[in-house]
Amino acid sequence: MTQLRDGPGIGAKAAVPAPVSAAFASAIGDYARVLRGQSLSVATLCDEVTTHWLQGASDLLADLDLLRADLDGLQGEAALRARVAAFTEATGAGLTGLMIEVQRQDMVRQMLETIARMADAIGALDLASLVASAEAAALPRLIVEDIAAGYVMAAQRQVQAAALHQASQDDGPAMELF
Amino acid sequence: MKNILLVDDSATVLASMRQVLERGGYAVEACTAPELALTRLNGGYRPDMVITDLNMPGMDGIAFITAARRLPPCRFIPILVLTTESGQVQRDRAKAAGATGWLVKPVAPEKLFDVLRQVLA
Numbered sequence: 001m002t003q004l005r006d007g008p009g010i011g012a013k014a015a016v017p018a019p020v021s022a023a024f025a026s027a028i029g030d031y032a033r034v035l036r037g038q039s040l041s042v043a044t045l046c047d048e049v050t051t052h053w054l055q056g057a058s059d060l061l062a063d064l065d066l067l068r069a070d071l072d073g074l075q076g077e078a079a080l081r082a083r084v085a086a087f088t089e090a091t092g093a094g095l096t097g098l099m100i101e102v103q104r105q106d107m108v109r110q111m112l113e114t115i116a117r118m119a120d121a122i123g124a125l126d127l128a129s130l131v132a133s134a135e136a137a138a139l140p141r142l143i144v145e146d147i148a149a150g151y152v153m154a155a156q157r158q159v160q161a162a163a164l165h166q167a168s169q170d171d172g173p174a175m176e177l178f
Numbered sequence: 179m180k181n182i183l184l185v186d187d188s189a190t191v192l193a194s195m196r197q198v199l200e201r202g203g204y205a206v207e208a209c210t211a212p213e214l215a216l217t218r219l220n221g222g223y224r225p226d227m228v229i230t231d232l233n234m235p236g237m238d239g240i241a242f243i244t245a246a247r248r249l250p251p252c253r254f255i256p257i258l259v260l261t262t263e264s265g266q267v268q269r270d271r272a273k274a275a276g277a278t279g280w281l282v283k284p285v286a287p288e289k290l291f292d293v294l295r296q297v298l299a
Contacts, residue, residue, distance in 0.1 A: 050190045058197055096201050096287050102194035103284035107262055109188075152233035153262030154282070172264045175293060177279040 024127040032123025043112040183225035212242035232261035247276035
């Protein structure tokens with residue numbers, strides 16, 4: 001993360017009254033801590049929900065397998081057996097398909113962790129330094145640029161591009177064999 | 179039964195992928211870090227395919243592929259990248275490192291199995 005206080009030309013103390021600077025630092029620090037805490041809590045909740053859900057789906061799939069095995073040993077009533085077999089097959093495929101959705105949860109977790117890192121950077125903003133010059137005032141932009149440089153998924157870049165009215169560079173195919 | 183080595187730092191992604199692949203008839207070895215996967219490969223484990231995440235703490239997927247390709251027995255094992263990334267620069271890096279293909283998360287089971295059948299044919 002860029003050290004905003006170490007930017008060029010911002011070493012001199014600006015004419016910001018100490019109480020104002022302190023109030024700003026306190027407020028922005030609280031803001032950043034709350035945002036970070038909320039983001040990471042949501043990420044943890046996502047993980048817990050996904051773990052429970054994954055276990056539940058796994059148990060259901062195991063039950064379906066048992067039912068299917070029991071069905072193979074039953075005699076008579078072919079129509080009913082076929083109907084139950086079709087049900088277990090379709091339900092098993094459905095549950096398996098839902099399991100892959102865990103990948104989306106993992107994307108949510110990573111995006112929330114990025115928000116927490118951005119909160120940390122915002123919390124380090126120092127008003128006295130920022131008002132020292134126009135150049136220094138533009139330094140908070142580095143927060144966005146630094147965070148963007150650390151993006152680990154296309155979805156993050158796409159969201160940022162849309163927010164900043166920029167073109168997205170992530171337009172490759174979802175599957176490609178080299 | 180074909181063996182697949184899964185590499186991803188997310189325990190939940192590993193768990194879900196393991197379930198999906200095992201139900202598709204594949205045997206799965208899962209590693210939460212590329213370094214662990216390399217240890218398994220160095221120890222003689224020979225999967226029919228490797229599926230790796232790209233962005234992981236420590237060694238990333240590109241470095242892992244590069245290291246795996248340096249192991250003579252792993253030179254021709256298909257390695258698929260399964261990632262949330264879709265940028266061309268990263269794809270080109272993966273290709274240059276020796277990746278066989280690129281899948282963007284989330285990937286539906288039937289599409290995943292199509293690719294696996296294609297690559298393992």
